[in-house]
Amino acid sequence: MKARVHVMLKDGVLDPQGAAVKHALGALGFDGVEGVRQGKVIELDLADGATEEQVGAMCEKLLANTVIESYRIEML
């Protein structure tokens, strides 16, 4: 089984990379992009029986820094 973890900077934490992407999109003529937030996706291949709770513990311990990031888990 697989799990997919989405890690994003929390709202209120400045995302300079997202801001640069937004600027670049504007420079390419894509109008109407009002904001860009850039995050990361981590896919985990898990042994059968793994639980969302276990993946949550992985997020808390390593995959996300909850001082600045939030995470969302998808069990696939």
Next chain:
Amino acid sequence: MKAAVVQFPGSNCDRDMAVALEKSGADVSVVWHKDAKLPEGVDLVAIPGGFSFGDYLRCGAIAANSPICQAVVDHAVRGGYVLGVCNGFQVLTETGLLPGALLRNAGLKYICRTVGLKVETSNSAFTEGYNAGTEIGVPIAHHDGNYFADDEVIARLKGDDRVAFSYTDNPNGSRADIAGILSENRRVLGMMPHPERAFEDAHGNTDGQRLFAGLIGQLASA
């Protein structure tokens, strides 16, 4: 006075740190990230700059979960001294020994140059060699040195006189111009600038010398 410098795969300021500590009078050993114990009787642990584990996942995140870092956390909890410079500061925030986090520089560029710092407090073993308010020049070399913490943490750091150094001209977007902070017991210092690169005459600047001299002098007499 015994000091240990921690080496991770990707550390690159470990030797400079060891030389600065040795020349300031410390008996220095180098410890590997897989070691689960610090050498007996270590007073100070220094976590050097570099790109531990290639900065994968987040700067310092994998190093912070290495066996040696558990020993460093135990050392700090027992009241031991810890100095984290640059990547070492990132590691210390990731272990939770220091609050906040280091984000990508606001201007997105890697910055490598000497910057002005204001010594905000002389009330710590690390900064007692300076007068509070003194301005010094120390090199920075980082891509992720933009200090972030929420308003409450920033207020607490300021209120408790735990900002050790601030930038005189903020290069990276750090909140409250913060360049270095102390732990609650004032024995853990994390800072983005590199005092070990402003140590010898050959560096062209010796403003970092007093940090090591003061720290080692104080620990040697303790």
